[in-house]
Amino acid sequence: MTTPIEERALAAEVASRPIGQVIDTPNPLSLLGRIKALVDAVLPARTAKAIVPSDATALDPIPRGIYVGTGGDVTVRPAGSAADVTYKNMSDCSYIGIRVSHVRATGTTAGNLIAEA
Template sequence: MPDKFQNSADSASAPATAPYAIQPDDVVPLPSIPRGIYVGGGGTLVLRGVEGSEDVAYRNLPDASYVAVRALYVRATGTTATNLIAEA
């Protein structure tokens, strides 16, 4: 099947090429750094950015929202949002 984006430069606004489901974990980092996280079921998302030194909580996220963040970890403790998809 032809890929009309194959010659496009990768950027934050480019289509995701390898999205994957996120299983929040307090110890294990994400398998690859996403350009953002889709939140299917709203709530709180606790994460650490790639250059962060501490965790932050995105609170009161609505269903079907998008957080434009390059995260290293998505923590299980404190995360109540569900159906998380990494846009990688």
């Protein structure tokens, strides 16, 4: 609910606009797109595929997380980051719950890696 002061301020703002000026209104389709992206972010992954670690090749699509079948170290480049990170001494059947753009061959000793996207 708006106060009388807020109503008068809004009326003054509207009156000061040139006739025919387009007013920015939220695009409901973009709002629905944002809601869909948020819902997709919390739902379980839809695909899973084996990862072949590479120092140059990016993962496509960027996974929601990585399953580590055989333990060891996993060197990754987090999505949106400029530096690599090494997850040390991951155990068998563990999970890295971060979005990554790369799984590096250099520094990765773990095996049976699966990208869940």
